[in-house]
Amino acid sequence: MMKFFQTTFSRLRALLGPFGAVRFGLWELVLMRALFALVLWMNLTPKVPPGTLPHPYGFAKHFDFTFLAQPETYALCYHGALVLVVLFALGARGFWTLGPVFAFMIARASLNNSQGFIGHAGLVLALVVMAQVVASGAEWIGRRPRWWEILVSTKKEMQLAADWSRQAMIASYVVAGITKLVATEGEWLARAPYFLLQVCKVQGESWWGYGRSLGAGSEAFLRALGDHPWLAFLFLGAGLLLELFAFIALMGRRLGLVMGLSLLAFHLSLGWLMDLSFTTNQHLLMIFFINPVWWCAQLGVLVVALSRGRRSVNGDHS
Amino acid sequence: MITIIVLCLVMGEWYPFSHFPMYSKLASTTQCLYIARLDDTPVFIGRDHGVQPFLLRKIYNTEIDVLKNATPNGKRSEISQEQMDGAARKVLDWFRDKHAKPGSALHAAPLKLMTEDYTIESGKVVRTIKTLAGP
Numbered sequence: 350m351m352k353f354f355q356t357t358f359s360r361l362r363a364l365l366g367p368f369g370a371v372r373f374g375l376w377e378l379v380l381m382r383a384l385f386a387l388v389l390w391m392n393l394t395p396k397v398p399p400g401t402l403p404h405p406y407g408f409a410k411h412f413d414f415t416f417l418a419q420p421e422t423y424a425l426c427y428h429g430a431l432v433l434v435v436l437f438a439l440g441a442r443g444f445w446t447l448g449p450v451f452a453f454m455i456a457r458a459s460l461n462n463s464q465g466f467i468g469h470a471g472l473v474l475a476l477v478v479m480a481q482v483v484a485s486g487a488e489w490i491g492r493r494p495r496w497w498e499i500l501v502s503t504k505k506e507m508q509l510a511a512d513w514s515r516q517a518m519i520a521s522y523v524v525a526g527i528t529k530l531v532a533t534e535g536e537w538l539a540r541a542p543y544f545l546l547q548v549c550k551v552q553g554e555s556w557w558g559y560g561r562s563l564g565a566g567s568e569a570f571l572r573a574l575g576d577h578p579w580l581a582f583l584f585l586g587a588g589l590l591l592e593l594f595a596f597i598a599l600m601g602r603r604l605g606l607v608m609g610l611s612l613l614a615f616h617l618s619l620g621w622l623m624d625l626s627f628t629t630n631q632h633l634l635m636i637f638f639i640n641p642v643w644w645c646a647q648l649g650v651l652v653v654a655l656s657r658g659r660r661s662v663n664g665d666h667s
Numbered sequence: 668m669i670t671i672i673v674l675c676l677v678m679g680e681w682y683p684f685s686h687f688p689m690y691s692k693l694a695s696t697t698q699c700l701y702i703a704r705l706d707d708t709p710v711f712i713g714r715d716h717g718v719q720p721f722l723l724r725k726i727y728n729t730e731i732d733v734l735k736n737a738t739p740n741g742k743r744s745e746i747s748q749e750q751m752d753g754a755a756r757k758v759l760d761w762f763r764d765k766h767a768k769p770g771s772a773l774h775a776a777p778l779k780l781m782t783e784d785y786t787i788e789s790g791k792v793v794r795t796i797k798t799l800a801g802p
Binding site for chain 2: 404406407408454455458459462464465466467469472475476478479480516517519520521523524525527528529532533537540541542543544545546547549550553554555557558559560561575578596599
């Protein structure tokens with residue numbers, strides 16, 4: 350019996366691959382950086398934020414960011430941020446490039462969120478930008494960088510930035526899970542039947558706001574939730590577990606892939622059923638966890654090795 | 668990771684930190700706010716004015732929270748109906764100021780802030796439509 354468990358465990362261990370922080374190759378880090386810069390570029394918007402603070406939020410409680418609502422000032426900052434994102438993608442040090450972009454994001458979000466409503470869609474991106482800036486600065490600690498390392502990124506810096514970005518992103522999922530338990534004193538799952546009302550609300554907002562229903566999938570989901578309340582426990586239970594145990598994604602490439610795909614499926618299902626797709630999260634999961642290019646490269650290496658092996662086997666026989 | 672988790676939980680809603688409260692309470696009632704004309708036909712604020720419909724609800728809830736925090740015991744039940752009407756009026760005024768400016772098709776139209784409330788009774792969803800603020 351003991352041997353059975355030992356064998357099963359060692360097989361599972363082999364299947365999961367090495368545990369611990371992932372060591373990325375230089376080409377992967379460069380690609381990740383370029384893709385991350387692209388996501389950041391797509392999320393920077395030329396739309397000027399409101400110039401009033403009816404409900405001051407976050408840093409806007411202490412700093413007056415309304416200067417940013419001047420169209421000329423905003424255009425200058427926005428285009429400056431785009432230039433810095435391009436420089437970052439080209440290899441300039443994240444501390445100098447993403448630092449000002451992060452400050453711009455804070456100022457913009459503080460204005461937007463001071464209008465009486467708080468948006469959560471871009472928060473994970475902001476956390477990842479913060480992680481990249483801090484990692485870029487932290488990499489200097491305890492050593493004297495060579496002059497060019499002050500301006501240009503090194504592999505070590507990119508590796509640290511990728512590690513901390515992954516951790517920042519996963520932290521947001523774990524916090525979301527903890528908040529659900531704290532806000533309901535541990536009874537979140539017991540309240541699962543009320544999830545039906547949330548689906549109704551989202552459908553109502555789609556109908557009254559856009560004059561359209563959310564689609565057949567959402568309608569069928571709503572009917573199924575009404576007919577089979579246990580479905581809500583299943584759906585929400587899986588989601589809660591995924592959030593609380595999202596940190597497993599940090600334990601290696603294979604677990605990162607499994608958890609990344611699971612979280613992606615979670616976002617896609619919410620997008621399909623409730624029009625809540627969180628596309629930035631999906632993009633970041635693709636870049637930092639699913640990393641399809643690396644897996645394709647591995648597959649390519651495997652195919653080449655197999656075909657060489659076959660050729661050599663055929664050669665032996667000929 | 669632990670540092671960010673702690674910062675998010677301690678700082679709460681403070682960009683870039685948040686405790687990510689989406690769907691964290693699963694209340695036994697909820698509502699959808701929308702704008703309608705006098706004849707009850709809806710104004711499709713998302714389709715025609717680029718306003719995400721949930722913003723009305725979020726602004727209304729923020730106004731209610733401000734009123735709630737000003738009551739002696741910080742309870743929603745202590746807010747008077749007059750104050751609730753005032754909060755709804757502020758939401759309607761916000762929409763008018765932003766999207767029913769002079770010269771726009773909506774400017775002359777009398778608008779109402781409506782709510783569709785959802786509750787569960789005997790396992791079934793019950794929907795109730797009410798006017799929160801009139802023209």
